[in-house]
Amino acid sequence: MNLKQLSTMLQLSQTTVSRALNGYPEVNEETRRRVVEAAKRHGYRPNPSARRLATGKAGMIGYVMPTGAAVDIDPHFVEFLSGLGDYARGHELDLVLSPADAQDEETTYRRIVANKQVDALYMSAPRAADSRIALAHQLGIPFIVHGRSEGLDFDYPFIDIDNEGAFHDATRLLIQLGHKRIAVINGDDTQTFAIFRERGVRRALSESGLALDFRHIRSEVMTEENGYRAARCLLEASDAPTAIVCSSLIMALGVVRAARDLNLSLPGDLSLVSHDDVFPWLKPEHFSVPLTTTRSSIRAAGARVAERLAARISGLEDGARGEVWPVDLVVRGSIAGAR
Amino acid sequence: MNLKQLSTMLQLSQTTVSRALNGYPEVNEETRRRVVEAAKRHGYRPNPSARRLATGKAGMIGYVMPTGAAVDIDPHFVEFLSGLGDYARGHELDLVLSPADAQDEETTYRRIVANKQVDALYMSAPRAADSRIALAHQLGIPFIVHGRSEGLDFDYPFIDIDNEGAFHDATRLLIQLGHKRIAVINGDDTQTFAIFRERGVRRALSESGLALDFRHIRSEVMTEENGYRAARCLLEASDAPTAIVCSSLIMALGVVRAARDLNLSLPGDLSLVSHDDVFPWLKPEHFSVPLTTTRSSIRAAGARVAERLAARISGLEDGARGEVWPVDLVVRGSIAGAR
DNA sequence: AGCCATATCTAAAGCGCTTTGGGAATTGGA
DNA sequence: TCCAATTCCCAAAGCGCTTTAGATATGGCT
Numbered sequence: 001m002n003l004k005q006l007s008t009m010l011q012l013s014q015t016t017v018s019r020a021l022n023g024y025p026e027v028n029e030e031t032r033r034r035v036v037e038a039a040k041r042h043g044y045r046p047n048p049s050a051r052r053l054a055t056g057k058a059g060m061i062g063y064v065m066p067t068g069a070a071v072d073i074d075p076h077f078v079e080f081l082s083g084l085g086d087y088a089r090g091h092e093l094d095l096v097l098s099p100a101d102a103q104d105e106e107t108t109y110r111r112i113v114a115n116k117q118v119d120a121l122y123m124s125a126p127r128a129a130d131s132r133i134a135l136a137h138q139l140g141i142p143f144i145v146h147g148r149s150e151g152l153d154f155d156y157p158f159i160d161i162d163n164e165g166a167f168h169d170a171t172r173l174l175i176q177l178g179h180k181r182i183a184v185i186n187g188d189d190t191q192t193f194a195i196f197r198e199r200g201v202r203r204a205l206s207e208s209g210l211a212l213d214f215r216h217i218r219s220e221v222m223t224e225e226n227g228y229r230a231a232r233c234l235l236e237a238s239d240a241p242t243a244i245v246c247s248s249l250i251m252a253l254g255v256v257r258a259a260r261d262l263n264l265s266l267p268g269d270l271s272l273v274s275h276d277d278v279f280p281w282l283k284p285e286h287f288s289v290p291l292t293t294t295r296s297s298i299r300a301a302g303a304r305v306a307e308r309l310a311a312r313i314s315g316l317e318d319g320a321r322g323e324v325w326p327v328d329l330v331v332r333g334s335i336a337g338a339r
Numbered sequence: 340m341n342l343k344q345l346s347t348m349l350q351l352s353q354t355t356v357s358r359a360l361n362g363y364p365e366v367n368e369e370t371r372r373r374v375v376e377a378a379k380r381h382g383y384r385p386n387p388s389a390r391r392l393a394t395g396k397a398g399m400i401g402y403v404m405p406t407g408a409a410v411d412i413d414p415h416f417v418e419f420l421s422g423l424g425d426y427a428r429g430h431e432l433d434l435v436l437s438p439a440d441a442q443d444e445e446t447t448y449r450r451i452v453a454n455k456q457v458d459a460l461y462m463s464a465p466r467a468a469d470s471r472i473a474l475a476h477q478l479g480i481p482f483i484v485h486g487r488s489e490g491l492d493f494d495y496p497f498i499d500i501d502n503e504g505a506f507h508d509a510t511r512l513l514i515q516l517g518h519k520r521i522a523v524i525n526g527d528d529t530q531t532f533a534i535f536r537e538r539g540v541r542r543a544l545s546e547s548g549l550a551l552d553f554r555h556i557r558s559e560v561m562t563e564e565n566g567y568r569a570a571r572c573l574l575e576a577s578d579a580p581t582a583i584v585c586s587s588l589i590m591a592l593g594v595v596r597a598a599r600d601l602n603l604s605l606p607g608d609l610s611l612v613s614h615d616d617v618f619p620w621l622k623p624e625h626f627s628v629p630l631t632t633t634r635s636s637i638r639a640a641g642a643r644v645a646e647r648l649a650a651r652i653s654g655l656e657d658g659a660r661g662e663v664w665p666v667d668l669v670v671r672g673s674i675a676g677a678r
Numbered sequence: 679a680g681c682c683a684t685a686t687c688t689a690a691a692g693c694g695c696t697t698t699g700g701g702a703a704t705t706g707g708a
Numbered sequence: 709t710c711c712a713a714t715t716c717c718c719a720a721a722g723c724g725c726t727t728t729a730g731a732t733a734t735g736g737c738t
Binding site: 045047048049050052053056058060065067068069071072073074075077078079081082084085086088089092093094095096097098099100101111112114115116117222223224225228250253254257260261279280281282283286287288 | 384386387388389391392395397399404406407408410411412413414416417418420421423424425427428431432433434435436437438439440450451453454455456561562563564567589592593596599600618619620621622625626627
């Protein structure tokens with residue numbers, strides 16, 4: 001059932017039917033009722049390809065997905081996706097994932113914009129002065145960044161959590177408990193979230209006249225193994241930290257394993273705080289020693305990104321507002337006063 | 340730059356230019372060269388929306404993503420996606436994720452097929468007599484199932500791993516080590532992979548004249564917590580198993596934690612084998628006691644699914660061939676002879 | 679020379695929708 | 709009663725591509 005059939009069936013022109021269905025004012029309410037009712041009854045659905053060709057609107061949002069033999073997609077992505085889906089489902093918004101060579105995402109960005117494949121897109125895991133953001137900005141496609149960049153000479157819309165504040169507060173708590181040698185096991189430090197987190201730790205320390213020893217900073221991709229290695233390296237050194245702030249639960253698994261291997265008890269010998277993105281399959285309260293965490297649901301962020309993207313597409317939102325969410329600090333058994 | 344402009348520029352008809360570019364035979368090779376060269380020089384790219392309207396081909400593959408407040412996307416999904424992306428990237432194939440109400444995926448399937456939004460789709464996590472497969476089959480859209488169903492009265496193309504064989508072999512090994520009370524901590528048993536795995540365990544036991552005690556079967560969504568609970572429940576019972584076969588590394592984390600809480604040592608008091616889907620961020624060799632696993636890369640499966648999907652779209656593949664991959668059994672320190 | 683097969687190209691008709699530019703009918707004010 | 713402003717609807721022109729049906733030219737064969 002297409003527009004033509006529907007309109008002849010109703011003895012109306014395609015124009016009128018189209019307008020009635022799309023809520024244009026210049027059609028009689030009585031007529032509109034008839035049209036809407038008939039459309040529903042016959043299950044008429046406008047062909048998106050045709051609509052798209054005519055309007056240029058795709059009804060989809062995009063994500064350029066870096067891929068490559070050596071590239072692993074972050075497991076956080078799936079949680080973000082859950083949130084995005086929660087919102088998108090109710091709005092018949094589909095998400096198109098365009099795989100790109102991680103070495104050259106630009107080509108893909110240009111392609112999907114030139115082809116008008118999507119009405120808007122989102123970007124994740126931004127780096128400092130992220131060229132993708134500059135590119136999307138320049139290409140003029142609506143977008144939202146999940147996270148934020150630094151050192152760009154224009155504003156752009158984003159949603160981010162207060163990474164610096166979260167790690168600042170966590171560190172301050174540890175300091176209040178008497179810890180002086182505090183280390184941070186961070187994610188990949190080319191990413192701004194890691195930069196902000198380190199900054200938070202540093203600021204809290206300096207507020208108490210302490211400094212962050214460069215030997216107490218580790219930055220690696222967030223895997224269990226990297227968490228383990230970093231922790232061993234830190235804890236076996238002569239000036240081993242008495243507390244560690246860690247960027248993900250997955251790394252925290254490795255930290256806990258390292259402590260166990262070294263016969264260090266939590267929280268007696270080592271206090272541990274981790275960031276928690278709220279995975280349904282791994283929870284800080286279920287660690288052998290329940291973990292103190294800075295908590296922020298990445299899933300909620302996904303839903304919010306979808307919502308703002310939809311608003312931008314429909315023109316309800318514009319401008320470059322950045323949204324920064326506060327982060328909970330949830331105290332559990334993994335921290336204690338320093339010896 | 341569109342076809343019309345390009346063709347007037349070349350003093351040719353749109354027809355000829357279109358044909359030249361799409362490799363039709365009825366165009367002079369010399370002409371084709373000119374056209375191709377000019378297209379490249381001016382960076383001409385056919386508008387996909389237009390092409391799509393004309394041909395009905397979308398150049399995209401689809402996935403209907405169940406969502407809902409209580410629905411969590413499986414973390415395995417992201418690994419599968421990595422593999423899919425690896426292949427798709429080189430073929431300019433995009434993936435569209437259509438979020439659906441987990442209670443009613445049918446509507447979404449019908450929509451994306453009716454709209455011709457994608458040329459083919461894949462399905463994951465099939466259940467017995469999965470209605471989605473029947474639906475896709477009936478709607479006539481090309482598809483591949485990752486995993487397989489049972490009890491459907493038609494054949495369909497899939498790729499799956501030999502879940503039954505894997506768990507059979509793991510169990511047989513445990514039996515050879517002298518274990519008699521073997522339990523299985525499985526994933527959600529409405530999914531066929533879990534059914535096959537249980538069957539494998541059961542078969543191995545019965546081959547040795549043993550039976551699978553119904554109290555030794557646990558099936559839950561694969562989270563750390565569920566692994567822990569299941570293990571505690573099993574291990575605290577009077578007829579506690581001496582060996583456990585477990586469906587995922589994430590659950591295995593919980594099993595290990597439970598064993599520790601109960602002061603059971605691995606592999607002394609308890610042997611543990613887990614299935615390993617090969618996550619980059621959590622590896623069985625890095626458990627405190629390295630885990631024996633049945634291993635199969637879910638990422639490789641993703642790449643293969645994309646490859647076959649592409650083949651089906653281009654007509655290189657048809658029929659209903661099911662592909663079953665063998666699974667490695669990798670022996671590490673977590674198993675030992677029974678007391 | 680006449681005919682047919684072949685090779686090469688073109689005009690035009692879709693694909694199914696939106697939207698521009700009117701046209702006819704109705705209403706209200708003078 | 710007449711004119712202008714509304715209101716409601718329509719015909720047709722795109723959007724940019726593919727594809728059908730057909731035109732023209734060329735060459736081989738009888």
